[in-house]
Amino acid sequence: MQPPGPPPAYAPTNGDFTFVSSADAQDLSGSIASPDVKLNLGGDFIKESTATTFLRQRGYGWLLEVEDDDPEDNKPLLEELDIDLKDIYYKIRCVLMPMPSLGFNRQVVRDNPDFWGPLAVVLFFSMISLYGQFRVVSWIITIWIFGSLTIFLLARVLGGEVAYGQVLGVIGYSLLPLIVIAPILLVVGSFEVVSTLIKLFGVFWAAYSAASLLVGEEFKTKKPLLIYPIFLLYIYFLSLYTGV
Secondary structure (H helix, E strand, O other): OOOOOOOOOOOOOOOOOOOOOOOHHHHOOOOOOOOOEEEOOOOOEEEOOHHHHHHHHOOOHHHHOOOOOOHHHHOOHHHHOOOOHHHHHHHHHHHHOOOHHHOOOOHHHHHOOOOHHHHHHHHHHHHHOOOOOOHHHHHHHHHHHHHHHHHHHHHHHOOOOOOHHHHHHHHHHOOHHHHHHHHHHHHHOOOHHHHHHHHHHHHHHHHHHHHHHHOOHHHHHHHHHHHHHHHHHHHHHHHHHHOO
């Protein structure tokens, strides 16, 4: 009777596994190494380069990080500067057509003040007032700033609830009637009587637009004390334009 031999090795039916006997298992050795992989946001695995792996192992992986674009950095220039062209256009119409019967919400010029609209109006008025005297530009801006400050201080003394930014915006926008009459004065400048009437009309137009916004019911009987300096301020603006 022959002694029993070693148990036979069973070959697998598929090609994925190999069964060996315990006697042959002593001669097997090896290791399992996991590949260097990187998980991206899409769930796909991509193999990292040697340089990338080296940097991550040395603690310099932060050099490989990519920041997402901040949507705040992609705003249009007008939005960055807080310039609303539709709002400025509406305020211009409110100043040029101050009659309440036209249905404009004129209080938006005072209650929602801005800086760029009045500044553009003042600069435009300065440009048409040049006539070769370049010092007028800086002088008109100075009168706008300090004249508005004077009106603001007087309004506060009289008990008005108004901010300096509101006065600055209203005084600046109300220069528009003087800009409107400027080309007319160029045409009728040789007719002294007509020219004087147009100048008075422009000053009254500008002063009424500003006073109707700044002089509220809180002034009661003190309205002339604020309307009069506003009227004088626009007379001075017109004198800078005409050179008289």
